[in-house]
Amino acid sequence: MTTNPAEKLVDLLDLEQIEVNIFRGRSPQESLQRVFGGQVAGQALVAAGRTTSGDHPVHSLHAYFLRPGRPGVPIVYQVERVRDGRSFTTRRVVAVQHGRTIFNLTASFHKPEPGFEHQLPMRQAVPDPDDLPNVAEEVREHLGGLPEALERMARRQPFDIRYVDRLRWTPDEISGAEPRSAVWMRAVGPLGDDPLVHTCALTYASDMTLLDAVRIPIEPLWGPRGFDMASLDHAMWFHRPFRADEWFLYDQESPIATGGRGLARGRIYDREGRLLVSVVQEGLFRPHDRAHTATA
Template sequence: MRALREEYEVTNPAEGLVDLLDLERIEVNIFRGRSPQESLQRVFGGQVAGQALVAAGRTVEDARPVHSLHAYFLRPGRPGVPIVYEVERVRDGRSFTTRRVKAVQEGRTIFALTASFHRPEEAAFAHQRPPRHLTDPESLPRLADEIRDHLGALPEALERMARRQPFDIRYVERLRWSPEEVRGADARSAVWMRAVGPLGDDPLVHTCALTYASDMTLLDAVRIPVEPLWGPRGYDLASLDHAMWFHRPFRADEWFLYDQESPIATGGRGLARGQIFDREGRLLVSVVQEGLFRAL
């Protein structure tokens, strides 16, 4: 649960996520974001990506929606240290707006993002491959409950983190807990997710909240044939880069299905691809990420 916040108690963790994405504007193109103090070695990558996208979006005057982002995680961020986001206004066109964002912490660039925004227009044509048939979220256990049922009780640290988790996560397939169960497993994973409370009505907040969530489970698909996801981990992992394409409007506080797969892992790196669908089976977002995997 590397995305779980450990700094403060909130009545509704979704409110904490909205607060985390509410950047302080300190100049026309410069913003500052909080980085909560936590026990992790590095700042959660989804937090930095979500905050950087907020910074980019706040400089787009006509509020046109983002249609893609491409990002690199350059250095690990330090928890508890504010992050400054510097936005470059690359292009303001009639149909497309382009922004580049640098995330700077203690004078060093830790993250770089390019985002493109597209004015909605009439489609010349449309098509979409249907999603796999998967179980409805209500019939699945919450992640914390599934872990609690297996272990008998959540360890105290996980219990605290679960209370702060801004997303309800439910794995479509049961978790594997032993090397025997993992052996021969397909490098594929799917989870239902939604924010645990309302996120308001700003479409940019929902886009950035889903960007945050997109980094929470995607690299699971790389690890599934190697080791149990929630047992002792034999590998250190870090996100290297992240790309997203936003196809349709959505709300991150409504159920969405994150279908994830890994076509390859080699040379210390693993590639994962994800597709995010709504309950009606409409494709909302496509995601690709590469991660670094090193034996502990």
């Protein structure tokens, strides 16, 4: 039986092909109210990639979360082969559960070619990940131990997450905080050598902490949550090859939150400071007293 969370993630991304353009993904039975959005996005990208020749790596995706998925229920991914060109390939994916569309994604694949280069530099004076506690250690230190539910979550977590800035817990620490966050991340074990698996694993990870930047000025990230929170849409641009089982810095900021929605942007760098991926996501934030009487 597979027990390593990284191996479980690889298994989760290994979809069953049930027709030429139709795939089925597992959805683990967990205590969450909805399927984790990063899982659906990662599996949808796997489905899209498995219908290409493999010599065109993915360079971008644009996705919408339409309905919450139910844990424990398989998800079917239907792929439309929109275009197969010499330089670009395009796929559209619809994720279906119980006959209803819960998610859709458009992915573009580009055959590598030469060109000029520039990039925004990585933030300065970032602590090395080896000098930082992982998030479970930091929460455990503050609480004097982890509740059993969080301990189980930590054991299942496929990514090691280390916040560059220590977590804030008190109103004084939160007051005046800028809507910015940065974490070092990497898979907790090897993910193999398939580049598509690494791309889809990072897509999974990209949904884990991005909306932190929206919440930082409002409430502790690991304290009681005053909002029902859900991802609305997600976009990624993949600039360079990478491995998701090696450390990468996920630098995140929120330029605006208004009207019940918060926008977050992320830049993902390797340890050498090369920009690997750009991410943008909008999330829904509803106070709990409204969340139970309204749906997205």
